[in-house]
Amino acid sequence: MARHVVPDLLPGTLDLLILRTLQTQSLHGWAISERIQQISQDVLQINQGSLYPALHRLEHQGWIQAEWAVSELGRRAKYYRLTPSGRRQLAAEAGEWERMSTAIGRVMKLA
């Protein structure tokens, strides 16, 4: 089984993935990690230990905002949602990512 821990990828990728996951809805930490794993079809398994520091860092940068809400388990959980400045950051980072992966793809194909 091909398992990748995300920080092994390019640095900053975890932040990008978190921001993208939060684009449409607000989620708590566990849900973010589950969702990334599901969508990547189990290829990307987030190191859960580094997920929370990343979330706190993003919160301090003002890109995401946390609020407490009742979860599916019936108890309080901390939900994160994207702020307007986080949305701008995501757009910028996604564009950058796009450029990068296209470039790498071209090199892999043509070089």
Place this chain on the structure above:
Amino acid sequence: MNLRDLFLRIRALTAPHRVERELHEELTFHIERETQKHIAAGLSPVHARTRALARFGAVPLAADQCRDARGTGVVDDVARDILYALRTFRRAPLAALTIVATVALGLGLIAMAFTLFSAFFLRSDAVQHASELVAVERLARSAVEGSTPARADALSFTRAEYEAMRRETSVFTDAVAMLRPVRTRIEGRLVTGSLVSGNFFQTLGVQAALGRPLVTGDDERFAGRPVIVLSHVGWKKLFASDPMVIGRSVRINAAPYEIVGVMPDGFRGLGILSPDYWAPLALAGQFRDSYAGKQDETLVEVIGRLKPRLSVEAADAALTTWASRRRDRTAVPAEPGAVIVRPSQGILSTDTLTALLFFSPIFFAFGLILMIGCANVANLLLARGVARQREIGIRLSLGASRRRILRQLLTENLLLALIAAAGGFVVARSALEGALYLATTTVPPELLAVDLTLFVPTVTDWRVVVFLMAGATISTAFFGLAPALYATRLELVRTMRGEVTRDAHPRRMRQRLIGLQVGASALLLICAAIFLRGAAMASTVKPGLRTSDTVWVPISNESRRAALLQAVMAEPSVAAVAASSQPSNFVVETAARRVTVGMMPVSPGYFDLLDVDLVSGRGFTQAERTAEAGVMIVSETTSRRLWPDRNAVGQVLRLELPPSAARGASPSESAIPSRTFTIVGVVREAGEGFLLPDMFTFRGIYLPAGPEHAGTSLILRVRGEPEQARQTLVERLTSVDPGVGSITTMRAMAGMQTSVLRFAFQVTVVLGGLALILTVSGLFSVLSYVVEQRTREIGVRMALGATVRSVAGLVLSQSLRPVGIGLAAGASLAAAAAIALMATPAASAIGDMVRVFDPVAYALSGLVVVTACALAAWVPAMRACRLDPVATLRQD
């Protein structure tokens, strides 16, 4: 940093428990949710939980990283570092105490220098808007072109001019006039007063602490009220801070004055040192006889409060225009020249750069002690760093970063330095008191124009506190940084095994520190030796005037002159009486040249009484008692200057009145008519030296005068011990005139030079001694430590047949190089400073005082340093020699 971030950080700092709880809740929720997922997939609850935990990894680590993301880690760390540091101090209290004491001593000494600096240059007087206050001065042109540069004269306006300036110009919101200092006696004690215009306190915006200040009504023209206001120091000194003092009557110059108020602590009346009291300027005639009945002619200092937004240049221009217009209107031929204003805030100068230049040698000397102390501490910390290798090694291998440990060590050092700064405050205060006590006991008190104890600030000067804090921080960088860097440069594995790593031996660093210390001590001791030799030289120099049995009696109260003279004549211990006035400069004209010379009126007995020998001609006869006699006596150099090619006796010269005499500067000068004089005698020079009264170094022309003439002071030859005679005279004469000035033996006056040098010697020798003690103790502890560290090696050497001499040499060689280099550096620094000093304009004055290249001084202090260092090295060397090789080899 954005607002959200700031909010989160503040929240983390102000509600740490809540933030922690939330973090815990968040992480627990994650684990639980993951467990739920596994249970749903069919695992047993225990198994599911284990799985979830394994997948998450170390929970505390993740929590810690979340805390780091908060960015409040620094604060937490500092708090933890401080706790850790306090625990370290408790474990090794002696080391902590040594560091604190050493640094406190150094910081205290330099803070003491700073306290004085602050008093002279930074501490503006406690008045409203001190920055608006300016002194008004007239730029005087010297009598003869080019002989002296133009200089500002503080006492350059008469009271009438001051009143006119207030009325006719519009540069000031108000201006005050001051006549200071007036030295008198109150209840038999010598005090300093200041005569001020009635608007003085109101203009400065100072309220009385008790009673009332002086007001305009006290200072009406020709109707001054006999009232005084005490300063805080005067109140303390004369009345022991008695709150019931208001309304009491005191006698000043035999007249009764009522005390109407006491001014607050900290108000110094626009001076560096506060006077003891203030009295109305209208009463100037009672303090200076020359002003009696001539109130408008009182020469005063004028201090103005500039109108807001008026520049100094504009004020200068307006005042100069006013002065020139005024000259046209008045008949008095006032001096031409510009009128300028200068900031006046009760400090020497607002020009901080000049001030720093003036004070830098003092700061440097005191700073050297701090530096030597810091070097000692650095050496101690280097040694401790080796001892703490295990502790630091363990922390490093547990994952602490080097930066983190560096910060820990520096926090520890800074904490010690701040404790030392608090101690330094106490040291500074007591050192200042000690030094001033030393000064007052070295210099005869009747010669001191000011009460030195006033320099000890009564209220805490916040600048000194700031200075100490900054000093502590800088010292920490100096003594703590390098040892901390060395201590954290470790090879982890070997340290954990308990081996002391070889490359943690910062030997070169240690040697540099010792060299630095030796150099600084040598420099200070050289200075001390130069001052000592200067003092010894000065005390052997003959003062030129007879001082063994002579006493000087100034007369400040002309109305009591006759009575005083009678009392002196009647005193059985007085053998002879002469008199002299202050010398002043005049322009004289001979057939060939025109020069400015000093001129001093003296009585006929002057030369005899003071043993000034006649070279040729005769002295003044008893009949020649005024300038009207038309005779003069010149000193040898002046005679050569005026008549290089012939004997002066019988020559004629013409005296020209300087413009200032026409303005009635002093009664003795205006009494001399412009006329022709004949030289009747030539006398030997008086002495040489600095800091001596004019009488001792006078070179010029003597005019005849008599003790009965206004403006002269009495010189008495007494029988028996002069000091005893002086005390008898003080007692007898204060009963005749309670305001009589400071009666002094001429021996004390001549000893001023020696006293000052001796004081400089005492200060530098204390500093040098301290420096040497610190250096020696540093050298001693470093060598002892080296011997201890190398016990095994020495044991092996001895077992292999090394002689006692070679072992001793091994230890001594450790100190030889740094001591040698330090000594050379110290001596060359002293020589370089001397060369720099001799290049300044003050060279000749310094040359009179001390010989800056005195080889004996250099050799002597070098010898002291080398001996002390040899002694410090001797003990550890001997200990190394006495090691038992078998015992050392059997260890571990």
